[in-house]
Amino acid sequence: MALEQSDVRSRKWDRTRAEILDAAWELARRDGVGAMSLRELAARVGMRAPSLYTYFPSKNDLYEAMYRQGMQQFADAIQDTPPGRDARETLANRSRTFARMSLQDPVRYELLFQRPIPDFAPSAESLDIGLTGLAETRQFAIEAGVRTQAAFDIYVSMNRGLIEMQIANEPGGDRWARLIDDALEMVVEHFASKPQRRKR
Amino acid sequence: MALEQSDVRSRKWDRTRAEILDAAWELARRDGVGAMSLRELAARVGMRAPSLYTYFPSKNDLYEAMYRQGMQQFADAIQDTPPGRDARETLANRSRTFARMSLQDPVRYELLFQRPIPDFAPSAESLDIGLTGLAETRQFAIEAGVRTQAAFDIYVSMNRGLIEMQIANEPGGDRWARLIDDALEMVVEHFASKPQRRKR
């Protein structure tokens, strides 16, 4: 069954759009996400700047597409993480995946979890992409004995703290990254080994 | 004993410079440290942009002055932190001071501990300002039972993680900030209550 012409056209359009997006990530990795210019981005895909507007109505829409794609990559990776023999292992595996994804591409981490561009705010729809995986992870944490929201917040902050120290102070190294497993196990052990009170 | 005329002049120059620096912090707090323009900064102190060059040779020199000042404020606050009854309390007090300073002015935190401006790198001299206080804190940590560099890195990362989660997700709130004391105590307890092996 032959494709409609409009389908062919839109598939080409999609491919070009994806190519621009790839080039945008490359450029962001080189110069920082805030220092990316449409002129240079266009040059990288063999175009002039105005042609980009065929694919993205504005620069913020480009950021939005990058944000959504990055968020989707995180969500996919988290949900593709193999479960362990118990909830505690599954939680550890997911945390490792999050750390690996973060360290693998610090610029993506920056765009998703810090606020590097003052004028850009991701859409609620894009923000939602990660919520399902996060809710699942929270359930594994509960099963692993990290029961309260506060305990889970500490757990997540421990992971994030080591990741951000690694990225900020020694990108590409492992001084902080190599501590992640032990540090997270410490948190789980702390909360799992004793009953948690609801209030203090 | 009368001041030399050159002293009078330089004191006025110092005052104006300090006034510009204050206005720069105000502006950075409002717009973000990367979105600060010299035109608006000048307007805030009743000047035109070119006049600022009498006090700062370039915008990067202004950033450098801000960085140094912010670093000095952190160093002073840390070293003015009252000691506790033992090393563990002193360590906790210092960590609380660091967190309080961070949350009190997130833009200062950002300038000092993240890299918000791609073209700006602080001088080695400015970076050194915090080193003495950090080395002292490390000593208190050792006395408190947080002996290895890795253990101290985890301790610091726990504090930083909670601070950054608070700033990034809920500036002005306390969802993560209120967990700092307990989380840091958990880390100290973990390392202090058992002998630490040098390697794993």
Add this chain to the structure above:
DNA sequence: GTCTATATTTGGATAGAC
């Protein structure tokens, strides 16, 4: 020391021809 005027660069975005 401060000003006006301006150089220079760079950015996002649009108009309209092809």
Add this chain to the structure above:
DNA sequence: GTCTATCCAAATATAGAC
């Protein structure tokens, strides 16, 4: 869809008068 040409805004920084 892509281009050239251009607009418009904003930024840092400098020259030279006062």
